[in-house]
Amino acid sequence: MSGFDAVTDQLSGLTGVYAELRGELRRFLIARLGDVSEAEDALQELWIRASAGDSGPIANPRAYLYRAAQNLALDAVRARASRQRRDGEWAATQRDPSFAEPVDFMPNAEAAMLAREDAVKLSAAIAALPAKAGAVFRLHKLDGMPHAEIASRLGITRSGVEKHIAVAMAHLRRAMAD
DSSP states (O other): OOHHHHHHHHTSTHHHHHHHHHHHHHHHHHHHHSOHHHHHHHHHHHHHHHHHOOSOOOSOHHHHHHHHHHHHHHHHHHHHHHHHHHHHHHHHHHTOTTTOOOOOOSOOHHHHHHHHHHHHHHHHHHHTSOHHHHHHHIIIIITOOOHHHHHHHHTOOHHHHHHHHHHHHHHHHHHHHO
């Protein structure tokens, strides 16, 4: 018997039907499980079962393979649910306050130093703004005044307020980037 005949004999029966339907079965399992790697695992398990040859003649091998694939998918879903339940129960035991370490929300020394340097740099950049742009920026960003109120207070249009804020923001971006 040649090597080709041996492969043909191996792919006859249930394994031959499996080989023909492998793509369909893969899509079927992906749809059922929602996870490609779980579907590949189930497909591998299906191949092992199909190639074991422990069963007798099968009247409808296509239906048999789809039923086996469905059973494997159900087993995988049950195992996933069991795993999630077990992990959830374990996580609940880990939330015991007696086990928790206190959380320090204070920034470390380096972060605090960098933040202070940035604040000094920003303060100097605001002080260096052109007079009108600086006034508009302070009223809007620091005092929280709306554009319309700034416009009436300074005797300029709302468009002028927006332009001064844009000039101030561009100046500050450049200053902070340097």
